[in-house]
Amino acid sequence: SYDLTQPPSMSVSPGQTASITCSGDMLGDKYVSWYQQKPGQSPLVVIYQDNRRPSGIPERFSGSNSGNTATLTISGTQPMDEADYYCQAWDRRTAVFGGGTKLTVL
């Protein structure tokens, strides 16, 4: 089975840039999506197809994917961005999620 690996947690100061990584074998050959999940809420897609933002998602969210690593970048991180973030890829007719990264903004 295909595995995606994320750091369990990271912290960032308000206004700084947060970069959350997701690694997998030849991940750059697949498209990656990113989901934000706040406590008690359902996941929300913030990036799809590596670097596309759905309507309504702030421009400070961006994504990249190359080699074995995809990265979600949040520029000018705000306190409201504190959440769990999950990467996701599609592999042989199944969806695979990373283990999630808890982002703390302090």
Place this chain on the structure above:
Amino acid sequence: EVKVVESGGGLVRPGRSLRLSCAASGFTFDDYAMHWVRQAPGKGLEWVSGISWNSGDIAYADSVEGRFTISRDNARNSLSLQMDSLRVEDTALYYCAKGYAAAGTVYFDSWGQGTLVTVSS
């Protein structure tokens, strides 16, 4: 407004069955694949199963293959998950999610609030 609403969760003994349902509205249901994704308490997201728009393509996670059955009724804009031989490790919040397919990939652009399944003796 796109909306998916899950129902059918509850407390069930190990080895028993449960059927989850998802009611969809606000989009052309039979244009999209639909999926179930679960989240165990305090844990991450796990994809469970997906079904294509016409039920012609169905897939399951290894962890539920042979025990769960996904189905849809396009006339009623509904998705179902029949869960048999339930195990304690199936305890989770089960989300219904609308899949968006493009360029050989799938992502989930709308999620319900989830329905909680607890498997315990």
